[in-house]
Amino acid sequence: MTTLNMLFLVMALLLFVSVIASRLSARLGMPLLLAFLGVGMLAGEEGFGIQFSNYNIANLVSQLALAIILLDGGLRTQFETFRIALKPALVLASWGVLASVGLLGLFATFYLGADWKMALLMAAIVGSTDAAAVFSLLRNSGVRLNARIQATLELESGLNDPMAILLVSVLIGMIMQPAETTLASTLLMLLKQMGLGLLFGVAAGHALAHLLAKIKLAEGLYAIMIASGGLLVFAVSNLFEGSGFLAVYLVGVFVGNLRNAATQHVLNVMDGLAWLAQAVMFLVLGLLVTPSSLLGQGAHALVIAAFLIFVARPLAVYTAIKWFHYSGKELAYISWVGLRGAVPITLAIMPLMNGIPQAQLLFDVAFAVVILSLLIQGTTIPFLARKLGMVLPPKPEPLDSREIWLGNHLSVGLQSFQVAPNSQAENSHPYAMTRLNDFADARLFALIRHNETITVNMTTQMQAGDVVWYVLPQSKADEFATQFADVRKHQDEQQFYGEFVVKPDAKVGELAFAYGLKLGDDMDATRSLASVFRERFGDVPVAGDRILIGDFQITVKELDEHSYIKWLGLKIPNKKQK
Known part of the structure; x- marks a missing residue:
């Protein structure tokens, strides 16, 4: 019992410290994922002495966490995103990965003087972008990106895992069992991975979405049902040698796009599960590595990361999507946000589990490349977006948005807005905001001043800092919000548009x-x-x-x-x- 309680104590303490460290990380402009990695490394055998080297458990935790993260990412991906960027994202997730791996593998063969199979394996491990890093850093960057750029990057990261896993599996087979690894077997594996992942994801996504619309549960159980359903599809797809990552992502997409009482209120819960999954995964992966090993491979990792970031990734992006209406600056930004994260580290565990010679070297190099990618690329996402003109002017939007569901498919939207100084709303009556024909169906719900509800009468005027709630459809909320925004910010829009x-x-x-x-x-x-x-x-x-x-x-x-x-x-x- 003492041992069990000590395990609970250590894990809870590490998670608690990681969350606190994330606040410092955000203030320093560093990716939050680095905070979790850093705490794990600090707690390891060369830090506070926690010895952990069980790669099977680390792989299990990573697979489970990545499935939850991809499920949550799918829940927040609108079908419109696929309409905007599916074709270029698919090319990036296939040819883009192949080109990156080929170029990096060729470079590593000559730079490291390694066997070409080992060099290609190392390149395949770090060749794909990471959904956890891309979803987290793009959505918390603090800048409003061009929708096509954001959709391309998010879809690429959600769809490229099957290609990366395929390449790593094939190369491990070529090293360990060369006679059994043929072109035919590779093509069959690719068809199984993509075909079954797509089939299970679409079919199960439809089924789970419609089941959620019909079944009546306690509110707290819907999130558990979505998470367990997604993990069930992930496991079944993997058992049939399909891509579980692709399947669980598509399940999230179909469930998230079916708006009803069952799905809308669980997003905050799933967001919390995704953050927990990221924290636990990066903590465990941080415990696996020792800083001295990273420093020992630091020079090689720096050169490999530099070639990947500045040569292989840009060439792969250019050859993949130049023909899809992207400008030179847009191609440059997509190239830069080729973030590496948990997926490369998880893939680097596979050679260790399969007994590949020099597997520890592959793991250490992959880990160092991930850290360098997060440090170099992750910290500069907002800066480079502004520098390349990828940032759109901030759009007025509600302070908060809620939905009250009156039935499975009938809801009332509640939107809140904060009155800004020098806005149309300042010194105006709350009802005056609904006089335009477009907002005639809006209804005042509450006026809050200094955390107290204000009774609205004929002489009431809104003041700067007031929060006003209206019954208003979500589709009209952004346009309605312009009345509460500082009119001087309109000059920024004029300068851009x-x-x-x-x-x-x-x-x-x-x-x-x-x-x-x-x-x-x-x-x-x-x-x-x-x-x-x-x-x-x-x-x-x-x-x-x-x-x-x-x-x-x-x-x-x-x-x-x-x-x-x-x-x-x-x-x-x-x-x-x-």
């Missing part, structure tokens, strides 16, 4: 005539601006997409609920304004 607003059905010729634009020979004056954007960006434009007509910039400013362009911003160059 331009001084004028243009309708997408406006003809190019009409615009040219109105503003004195000179059209090139390749520009048809009878075409609408919307058709020009469709030709340039395909059928899925996003806010921030931009074209040039002469020296004039025309930028997608807002989309409607069907993802069609609603408004365009027109930016006139300074020389034209004089």
Whole structure:
């Protein structure tokens, strides 16, 4: 009993310290995942002396944690994300991984003087991006990214695990059982991984989503049902040699996109489970490694990480998605956010479990590459996004959003807004915000000032800092929020989108005539601006997409609920304004 309690004490203390350390990590601008890794390493045998070298348990914990993280990521992935970036993400998750591994393996063969199979195995271990790192760092970066860029990166990280696992498994087979590892067996393994993962994920996702819509449970049980259902599909897919990671991610996608009373209120619970999974996984992985081993391979890892970050990943991205309407700056940013995290470390455990010669070297190098990736790339995600112009102006949005479900498919939305100084709402009556026709169905629910509810009468005026709750559909919340935002921030929008607003059905010729634009020979004056954007960006434009007509910039400013362009911003160059 004493031993069991000591285990509980150590694990709880490590988790508690990791959470506290995450606050310091955030203030220093470091990825939170590094805090969990750091605490694990500090508690290890060269720190506080906890000796842990059970790779089977570490692999079990990592697999379970990654399944929970991918399930949570899928729950927050809208079908619209697939419409925006599925094709380029699939190419990145397949050819992009192959190209990265091939280039890095070739480099490592000559740099390390290693056998080409071992060099390729090392490259395959660190060749794929990590969903835990990408989901965590992108969604907590504090910047609003172009939707196409974010969708591409998140989908790539959620879909590329099967290719990475396949490559590692094949290369282990080539080293340990070369006679049995043939091209035919490799292709069969790929078909099984992708095909069965897709089949189980889609079928089980549909089934679980519809079951949740019909079954009546206590509120606290829905999250358990979703988590257990996702893990069940993960295990079944793996048993049939399919990709459990792909399957569990797709289950999350289908469940998360079926809005009903069962799914909407569990996201916070699943978020907590995902954070717990990340913390435990990185703690356990941190316990596995010793700092002296990392330092011993530090020089090699630095060179390998540098080649991966600055050469292999950019070339792989360029050859994979150059043809999908991405600009040079967008390609550069996607290349940079090729984050490595728990997946490479988990893959590095496989050679150790299979008795591969020099497996410990592979593990130490992979671990060091992950740390360098998080330090170099992870800490610079917001900075580089601003530097490359990937950041959109902050969009006014509700302070908080709740849904009250009146039935399985009937809900009432509650949105809260904080009154900013110099906003339209300041010194206005709460009912005045609902006078526009678009907001005629909004209803005041509560006015809160200094943490107390204020009785609203005919003379009530809102003050800066007040929080106001309205019954309002989620689809109208962002537009409604503009009335509560500081009007001076509108200048930031003007600087990005331009001084004028243009309708997408406006003809190019009409615009040219109105503003004195000179059209090139390749520009048809009878075409609408919307058709020009469709030709340039395909059928899925996003806010921030931009074209040039002469020296004039025309930028997608807002989309409607069907993802069609609603408004365009027109930016006139300074020389034209004089």
